[in-house]
Amino acid sequence: MAEGKPLLRSFVEVPRDSHFPIQNLPFGVFRRRGQPEGPPRPATAIGDFALDLAAVSAAGLFDGPLLSASPCFHQETLNMFLGLGRPAWKEARATLQKILSADEPVLRDNEALRKNCLVPMSDVEMLLPITVGDYTDFFCSVHHARNCGFIFRGPQTPVNPNWFHLPVGYHGRASSVIISGTDIIRPRGQGHPTGSAQPYFGPSQKLDFELEMAAIVGPGNELGKPIDIADAEDHIFGLVVMNDWSARDIQAWETIPLGPFLGKSFSTSVSPWIVTLDALKPFACEAPKQEPEPLPYLAEKNHINYDIPLEAWIKPKEQSEASVVTKTNFKHMYWTVTQQLAHHTVNGCNLRPGDMFATGTLSGPEPDSLGCLLEITWNGQKEISVGNSIRKFLQDGDEVILTGCCKGEDYNVGFGTCTGKILPSLP
Amino acid sequence: MAEGKPLLRSFVEVPRDSHFPIQNLPFGVFRRRGQPEGPPRPATAIGDFALDLAAVSAAGLFDGPLLSASPCFHQETLNMFLGLGRPAWKEARATLQKILSADEPVLRDNEALRKNCLVPMSDVEMLLPITVGDYTDFFCSVHHARNCGFIFRGPQTPVNPNWFHLPVGYHGRASSVIISGTDIIRPRGQGHPTGSAQPYFGPSQKLDFELEMAAIVGPGNELGKPIDIADAEDHIFGLVVMNDWSARDIQAWETIPLGPFLGKSFSTSVSPWIVTLDALKPFACEAPKQEPEPLPYLAEKNHINYDIPLEAWIKPKEQSEASVVTKTNFKHMYWTVTQQLAHHTVNGCNLRPGDMFATGTLSGPEPDSLGCLLEITWNGQKEISVGNSIRKFLQDGDEVILTGCCKGEDYNVGFGTCTGKILPSLP
Numbered sequence: 001m002a003e004g005k006p007l008l009r010s011f012v013e014v015p016r017d018s019h020f021p022i023q024n025l026p027f028g029v030f031r032r033r034g035q036p037e038g039p040p041r042p043a044t045a046i047g048d049f050a051l052d053l054a055a056v057s058a059a060g061l062f063d064g065p066l067l068s069a070s071p072c073f074h075q076e077t078l079n080m081f082l083g084l085g086r087p088a089w090k091e092a093r094a095t096l097q098k099i100l101s102a103d104e105p106v107l108r109d110n111e112a113l114r115k116n117c118l119v120p121m122s123d124v125e126m127l128l129p130i131t132v133g134d135y136t137d138f139f140c141s142v143h144h145a146r147n148c149g150f151i152f153r154g155p156q157t158p159v160n161p162n163w164f165h166l167p168v169g170y171h172g173r174a175s176s177v178i179i180s181g182t183d184i185i186r187p188r189g190q191g192h193p194t195g196s197a198q199p200y201f202g203p204s205q206k207l208d209f210e211l212e213m214a215a216i217v218g219p220g221n222e223l224g225k226p227i228d229i230a231d232a233e234d235h236i237f238g239l240v241v242m243n244d245w246s247a248r249d250i251q252a253w254e255t256i257p258l259g260p261f262l263g264k265s266f267s268t269s270v271s272p273w274i275v276t277l278d279a280l281k282p283f284a285c286e287a288p289k290q291e292p293e294p295l296p297y298l299a300e301k302n303h304i305n306y307d308i309p310l311e312a313w314i315k316p317k318e319q320s321e322a323s324v325v326t327k328t329n330f331k332h333m334y335w336t337v338t339q340q341l342a343h344h345t346v347n348g349c350n351l352r353p354g355d356m357f358a359t360g361t362l363s364g365p366e367p368d369s370l371g372c373l374l375e376i377t378w379n380g381q382k383e384i385s386v387g388n389s390i391r392k393f394l395q396d397g398d399e400v401i402l403t404g405c406c407k408g409e410d411y412n413v414g415f416g417t418c419t420g421k422i423l424p425s426l427p
Numbered sequence: 428m429a430e431g432k433p434l435l436r437s438f439v440e441v442p443r444d445s446h447f448p449i450q451n452l453p454f455g456v457f458r459r460r461g462q463p464e465g466p467p468r469p470a471t472a473i474g475d476f477a478l479d480l481a482a483v484s485a486a487g488l489f490d491g492p493l494l495s496a497s498p499c500f501h502q503e504t505l506n507m508f509l510g511l512g513r514p515a516w517k518e519a520r521a522t523l524q525k526i527l528s529a530d531e532p533v534l535r536d537n538e539a540l541r542k543n544c545l546v547p548m549s550d551v552e553m554l555l556p557i558t559v560g561d562y563t564d565f566f567c568s569v570h571h572a573r574n575c576g577f578i579f580r581g582p583q584t585p586v587n588p589n590w591f592h593l594p595v596g597y598h599g600r601a602s603s604v605i606i607s608g609t610d611i612i613r614p615r616g617q618g619h620p621t622g623s624a625q626p627y628f629g630p631s632q633k634l635d636f637e638l639e640m641a642a643i644v645g646p647g648n649e650l651g652k653p654i655d656i657a658d659a660e661d662h663i664f665g666l667v668v669m670n671d672w673s674a675r676d677i678q679a680w681e682t683i684p685l686g687p688f689l690g691k692s693f694s695t696s697v698s699p700w701i702v703t704l705d706a707l708k709p710f711a712c713e714a715p716k717q718e719p720e721p722l723p724y725l726a727e728k729n730h731i732n733y734d735i736p737l738e739a740w741i742k743p744k745e746q747s748e749a750s751v752v753t754k755t756n757f758k759h760m761y762w763t764v765t766q767q768l769a770h771h772t773v774n775g776c777n778l779r780p781g782d783m784f785a786t787g788t789l790s791g792p793e794p795d796s797l798g799c800l801l802e803i804t805w806n807g808q809k810e811i812s813v814g815n816s817i818r819k820f821l822q823d824g825d826e827v828i829l830t831g832c833c834k835g836e837d838y839n840v841g842f843g844t845c846t847g848k849i850l851p852s853l854p
């Protein structure tokens with residue numbers, strides 16, 4: 001406690017290493033398991049419990065001016081809440097920190113209400129918390145850009161000249177954004193190995209993960225009205241961990257001249273809890289210095305990233321333990337999420353609440369901080385150990401577990417996990 | 428009348444050159460103009476009238492087994508109707524052809540009902556008829572692919588080797604798909620002219636149209652379950668004319684290595700009436716022979732296009748008349764919409780009702796059948812006459828009018844127009 005202010009604590013017991021202390025309070029959507037399943041409900045996480053926000057709202061505990069009459073927590077997704085903007089988000093956070101705090105009796109001392117609102121995580125199924133209108137994948141780690149350029153185009157011009165002038169990105173597929181835990185069926189498609197005369201069709205032989213994070217958009221903008229970079233932060237609700245599953249053989253053959261398509265669109269997994277920028281504030285850090293200086297529409301006074309350590313683990317089917325295959329950090333990102341947002345709208349493109357901006361693969365500068373197998377195994381030219389197995393790319397039965405957690409002096413602000421297991425392709 | 432079957436006629440007077448005789452019956456969504464505006468209503472077009480399908484449904488005239496109890500016409504978009512599939516579409520078409528026919532008294536002789544259902548086109552505003560979940564832009568005219576390759580990469584390898592093996596495509600922006608008639612604000616962005624040391628930021632200096640059509644998806648598929656090419660047609664409801672507005676300077680600078688992004692995402696206009704495949708059936712024609720033979724998952728028994736003559740017109744602000752700048756045809760498309768759909772889902776990607784598949788610019792083989800100014804003016808290297816003006820790219824105040832119409836012996840099946848006027852960029 002640098003300031004001597006006592007650490008805020010909840011009456012809900014929160015294990016010391018939990019991702020979800022009262023300082024985090026991320027937003028998600030769950031349903032109760034059982035027969036029948038419960039309806040989808042907005043929620044926050046506290047320790048090993050999910051707090052049902054529809055129940056909190058129905059009990060009249062959201063008593064602030066913006067939320068007391070709002071139906072935003074009686075929805076099946078968070079989109080309405082996201083559209084309300086930061087004042088409502090701050091009001092929700094303040095209310096939740098109050099009613100969950102150790103000193104506040106309203107929930108702590110009301111057993112019936114507690115039973116109705118607080119559900120053990122083991123009794124819930126997490127759902128995709130947003131309807132994704134559009135999903136954009138950026139390409140904002142210079143280390144990833146450099147490695148991909150080298151692997152695909154050779155050592156002469158690893159990073160394309162536009163890269164240092166704008167956040168390069170492309171539209172991804174919104175329909176196949178799925179919640180963590182959903183199985184991934186190995187995609188089939190066309191490949192065309194170098195030297196081969198004809199393309200072939202079959203299951204991808206170079207199935208990969210990409211360790212990314214994604215920003216979730218709050219209030220959007222009208223078509224034709226760009227968002228100034230000074231206002232960009234007000235349009236970003238929070239972050240999730242994302243796995244941009246990639247079939248490298250399909251991608252390599254299809255990608256010229258219009259970019260990635262079926263090599264990506266079979267599935268994109270996101271972690272269930274959206275961690276707000278407000279919760280991440282204590283972990284803000286300077287973003288990499290930009291050289292050349294960005295054009296004025298991309299120049300920002302407050303050029304920050306967040307210090308979010310990230311890890312990717314693989315658990316082969318026949319092993320009981322997962323093994324870490326990379327450790328990297330969100331802070332390596334060259335173009336910030338606010339720069340991404342200002343760039344995305346500068347042509348007049350309209351955003352809507354729930355849109356997703358992915359960072360691109362978050363590779364760091366070190367050999368053990370690369371964010372995908374393409375880079376780690378240099379496109380399958382070398383093998384890595386995963387426990388007592390070896391891998392060039394993902395095999396059937398492999399489970400990939402991505403995780404991110406900001407470690408503070410007194411508490412963590414974590415993202416939980418983003419997982420997916422590879423199932424064999426269709427026959 | 429080759430078969431001697433009398434031509435079906437409506438009691439509603441349909442001008443001889445109308446796009447909307449009783450043989451067409453496209454689907455759209457309108458609202459009545461006025462104070463206050465009416466609510467969005469599904470509709471069909473007959474001559475110069477829109478027929479309100481909510482009113483038709485409320486009157487109990489959809490009396491078939493699939494639609495009599497369906498709320499699909501009491502929605503603000505067509506998505507629910509699209510999701511019902513071809514049996515419901517055929518039932519709707521049969522009902523509408525019956526109640527609009529000259530011999531059928533139910534609507535013809537009921538003045539109150541007629542007044543309630545049939546609205547002069549001049550009294551309605553057409554709306555975007557679908558919620559677009561995802562929009563994909565293909566690249567399926569070989570003439571366009573060849574010309575673009577030549578312009579951007581030189582005469583050595585104009586068409587990339589993958590092009591003849593798969594329908595190349597990329598994800599477009601769904602949020603900025605807009606209805607015909609919406610103004611287009613000239614986008615701003617980064618450009619980087621060859622030879623210039625630094626990129627600049629400003630209004631696009633190479634604003635272009637692309638004459639395309641788009642297929643509108645009906646029933647979708649579950650994630651991980653590809654749609655077989657033999658079933659693909661059942662998932663396609665109909666076609667619209669589309670203008671994929673393109674800022675060539677922004678596109679050229681941003682596009683490597685991940686494809687088009689802000690050079691396209693500022694607006695994509697569609698014509699308001701979706702013409703069904705059932706209405707287009709009389710205009711089916713053989714699609715271009717494919718060499719090499721497609722892989723089995725893309726090989727189709729019924730390899731057809733539709734003979735749809737298409738035109739692009741430009742009306743400069745200071746001129747009273749529009750001038751035609753190109754005449755082309757949907758039938759030039761190398762990869763059919765059914766092949767596009769089979770390819771799009773072969774990796775397991777899921778489609779949803781209302782998804783859009785654009786054809787890509789529909790350039791034909793002749794110099795006067797090129798589908799965009801990039802090709803017509805060879806990237807601004809030559810000028811064309813537009814009435815008494817000249818153009819390399821679009822200027823502020825220009826209105827672009829795309830249209831398509833199948834001309835039968837006895838009637839047309841047309842698409843109306845897809846229009847948009849260029850407004851000056853933001854300061």
Ligand SMILES: [Ca+2]
Pocket residue numbers: 137210212244360361
């Ligand atoms: Ca990616």
Ligand SMILES: [Ca+2]
Pocket residue numbers: 564637639671787788
């Ligand atoms: Ca296009």
Ligand SMILES: [Mg+2]
Pocket residue numbers: 172243244245246264265266267268269
């Ligand atoms: Mg993906």
Ligand SMILES: [Mg+2]
Pocket residue numbers: 599670671672673691692693694695696
């Ligand atoms: Mg467009």
Ligand code: NI
Pocket residue numbers: 001002003409410
């Ligand atoms: Ni301290």
